[in-house]
Amino acid sequence: MVSINRKTKIIIGIILGIWGAFTIIPFIWMILSAFKTNPEIVAIQPKILPNEWTLDNFRELFQRLNFGVYLKNTIIITLMSFVGLLINAAAGFGFAHYDFKGKNVLFILVLATMMIPGQVTMIPVYLMLNAVGLTNTYLGIVLPGLTGAFGIFLFRQFFSNISEEFFEAARLDGAGEFYIFFRVALPLSRPILAVQGILAFIGGWNSFLWPLIIANDQKFYTLSVGLQLLQGQHGANYALQMAGAAFMVVPILIIFLIFQKYILSGFNISGGK
Template structure:
């Protein structure tokens, strides 16, 4: 009895120092790995943003500094003269208005694509799979293939050389309908049925329930539609013969033809093209990430 009682008392306690040391070494390894990854990502971000920073600094350099060799990153005598030249001596003010009009017309298509995605996600009708297959098939056809038929159709409709003709072919996108459909499948059907039982019409259900729940994917589509309309170049160049209907991207390509080579003026024009896109993305980036994360869920 005495031996059996004293044996547990003779056991040595488990060492605590070794586990503490292992935890500390693991924490050091995690910390060092985090620091290394942070440095790598920081260098990658700097390399990625350097052309953009160079564009901004070059746009406020006098012309003599922009052609110096070796070039300097920061301007010695910064000036905003070339931004004034773009909007006073050149036609960039008109190009900006045209581009905003094209983007505004393209935003109207968001409602159409949202309704199409909602129909494919929540309604059952004859030919649904076939129609959705045709929508997906349009994503496989290069836009260059459809340019000539589209031009001929718009020419028959007397819409060539108009802002509506520039914006109309990009009003609806198969990819956007696909994203809307994928996101709206995540909306609970029970919620929609409860709204219908309460007497809500289909339009009211879509407007007051589906659209508010679809803010993330709407933000994604706003950014994609804005970028597509803002950067449109080839189609406006084809459909518009009047220079007063050109967009910013077309006007930027004309700088070399209108004036002698001026790197500062070209960088100022490029900055006018890029900065609004960055502002729109920064505003909607939280919803964009959330929308892309949820659009693949069911």
């Protein structure tokens, strides 16, 4: 029986290894192509490794095609989106450990927003932001996605599994509610904070449709929007497109490889009783 289980694991491991190899091949090709010249890519018999490694594609992206501006905007938007972590955590903590009138109804309404496609609310949100003068601003880009029902739900489920005794003990010691939240609740929620932080980074780094709608000036465009412009303006320059795509994807791959254990463990919502 033991040998059968071992054989099964080996077979599953081989299948997953082959599947993983096929999955990662396009990314390897993209990264290596970023260091090639365009004639090498469009050659009849292209090679995996560049004949002559070059950084000219990346230089052109930042010196001529404003990718430095797009990178700055993406970093600013990503950092601002982390503010939503605290808001989601505070809302989840409130739903889990405070009693107020209409709490259950309000929580159901929050969850109901998950069933509404984002495309449905884009025009009303745009009109509201335009009315208060927030179009073509960083705040206008970040504000609609600052909080989300999914994040509130995760924090609420996590905090619900933590005994109220932790917080009552802090109140007996004279701690205020803000102190309890920042010094007791947040340290206990590190796994879920890691998950939400990674999701916030990916969402901010890949933001495309909303920045394209709300920003009328290229100085507010993100990397995703800049990559789309690159494909439209230099559709025949595949080396340049590969460099832009690699610059977009590699940071996300690095973040995922470093924090993948938090992604896997964070969704297993649990807490100390």
